[in-house]
Amino acid sequence: MKNIYFLILTLILILLKASVTSGQSNGTPIIVNPLIGDTLSLKERDYYILFPDIAGFQTAVFYLNPDSSLSADVKYTLDGQQRDTLIKNYKNLESLNYHIYARYALDHEHPESAINIQPSDYRRGSQINIYNEGGELISGELLSVRENSLVILKPDCDEDLTNLDCITTAKNSEVNKLTIKGNSNLALGLGIGLLASLLAGAIIYAVNQPSSSNIFSNIGTTRENLRYIGISTGICLAAGVLIGILTSTPDEVVEPFTEDELEGLSSYSRYPLFEPGRLKKIK
Known part of the structure; x- marks a missing residue:
């Protein structure tokens, strides 16, 4: 017994x-991209424009979390002394790869490679609900966040982003309330x-x-x-x-919706760094 x-x-x-x-990294450095390996040097940091706000940056080692986000162990100097800090949930693995390849492609005369990555090569955006001033409800996957509007893939639509019937936009100035579906x-x-x-x-x-x-x-x-x-x-x-x-993570509610929310909202979009060329055609 x-x-x-x-x-x-x-x-x-x-x-x-x-x-x-479930919320911890596996403790083993990960090669985030063949171009930089598992350790980001100062030269690579400057070239790929990563960790721009950390003065005295020296190196960063990346670790993969169970949710595909990355934590970074950053070493830097302050007042002549070497220090280090752990930045949790720095970026999504696919997002960082996208950023690195896009920067490399733009600098090697292949800009089309940077802006025409296929949906299957990138992550999914969060599902959102937008409530406009007139009471209109717009739902779907958040594709990108623009200065003046949000670009959304309609529900039950295929991945053809050139199909204008599948894409809709919402003017930021007309959004009263926005909810981000949790997990x-x-x-x-x-x-x-x-x-x-x-x-x-x-x-x-x-x-x-x-x-x-x-x-x-x-x-x-x-x-x-x-x-x-x-x-x-x-x-x-x-x-x-x-x-x-x-x-689990609960739904996030942004009400009222202001321009101050735009920067944080980008992290929930499918394309937080660049819009593919086919998406730029949609106004």
């Missing part, structure tokens, strides 16, 4: 460990809890198999197993739901 309770406790700890480590991991948490409960049930049955030929004794053992399996299932599912809740 003690072994069964120990097993249930171990499964709970594993589930909680998964929820804690729910509740289904994932339930799935983890269900798998853990099945594993616990199998182990409980294997550990506490009937050892007697007496049918009444076997019935008692089976009932005991079912009770333990029921308890472990409830605990595992509850832990799974907890993991789903802890790792």
Whole structure:
């Protein structure tokens, strides 16, 4: 019996460990791009215009987080002393790759390579809802943020960004309220809890198999197993739901919408750095 309770406790700890480590990087430097490797030098920093606000920059080493964002361990000098700082969630991996390749292409007389990256080569933008002054609702994927407007891919539309019927724009001055859809991991948490409960049930049955030929004794053992399996299932599912809740992000609401929100909003768009040439044609 003690072994069964120990097993249930171990499964709970594993589930909680998964929820804690889901937001941590793996601790191993990652090669973010063949052009710079896993370490950004001062010369590369200046060329690719990265970390422009860090005075005394020396190097930056990148680490990949589970959500595909990058953390950067930056070394710099201040008052003649070497220091370092960890910048969490610096950029999305694909976003940084896009920036590096675009800068390289523009400087090597291949500007079309920088502005015509296919959608499959880049990340997805966040799903947003825009409420205009007249009460009109505009929904879809945020493609880019312009100085005067937001460019949106309509729902249930294909990836042909040259199709004007698939693209719409919203004037920034007419936006009253904007919501950015969050990310729910509740289904994932339930799935983890269900798998853990099945594993616990199998182990409980294997550990506490009937050892007697007496049918009444076997019935008692089976009932005991079912009770333990029921308890472990409830605990595992509850832990799974907890993991789903802890790792989910709620919808973000921007109200009222002002020009001060534009810079931060760009990080939610598919093209936060450059607009592809085909998208520039849409006014």
